[in-house]
Amino acid sequence: MGWAVSAPQYFLDLKALTGILTLTWPAARSLAGDRELGLILDEDAERRLLHLHELRKRPGKKHFSRALTDPAPDSLAFAACSAIADTILSADSSDAALEMLAPVLRALGQLTEFAKALASTLRHARSMSLPLRIILVHEQAATPHLVARYRPSADGPLLPRISSGKRRA
Numbered sequence: 001m002g003w004a005v006s007a008p009q010y011f012l013d014l015k016a017l018t019g020i021l022t023l024t025w026p027a028a029r030s031l032a033g034d035r036e037l038g039l040i041l042d043e044d045a046e047r048r049l050l051h052l053h054e055l056r057k058r059p060g061k062k063h064f065s066r067a068l069t070d071p072a073p074d075s076l077a078f079a080a081c082s083a084i085a086d087t088i089l090s091a092d093s094s095d096a097a098l099e100m101l102a103p104v105l106r107a108l109g110q111l112t113e114f115a116k117a118l119a120s121t122l123r124h125a126r127s128m129s130l131p132l133r134i135i136l137v138h139e140q141a142a143t144p145h146l147v148a149r150y151r152p153s154a155d156g157p158l159l160p161r162i163s164s165g166k167r168r169a
Contacts (some may be wrong), residue, residue: 001091
């Protein structure tokens with residue numbers, strides 16, 4: 001996305017982004033590379049919905065979010081979704097990443113109420129890099145000027161930096 005991040009941060013971003021891609025599938029179908037990978041992810045999405053319906057029938061805590069966003073148990077589906085996320089994270093610039101994510105961002109607005117709440121949690125994850133959070137939350141490229149205006153807060157949301165002009169001792 002045009003920003004240098006550490007290896008651990010890359011994997012945290014990869015995990016968060018695969019959850020969002022899974023939640024909004026088939027919005028990122030154009031990034032799947034070939035038809036076969038798209039079909040594999042279609043099948044994975046169908047399995048997830050079936051699992052979600054099964055969870056709703058069970059008594060007790062259901063962990064709905066896991067059915068929708070956990071890494072795919074099928075290694076091909078997991079690899080396909082991870083490859084799409086890597087394509088986005090490896091974009092030359094934030095503008096390019098934002099362009100690739102445009103259908104995903106549109107799909108986030110069309111989710112059910114439960115899925116919207118889950119998507120909001122994923123979009124605001126404190127573990128995500130600041131540039132990726134800016135793209136997902138504000139739906140704009142993470143420019144150096146914009147990144148400099150924000151800092152992660154202790155409770156997760158992006159907050160503007162407050163500059164009083166005075167240095168603290």
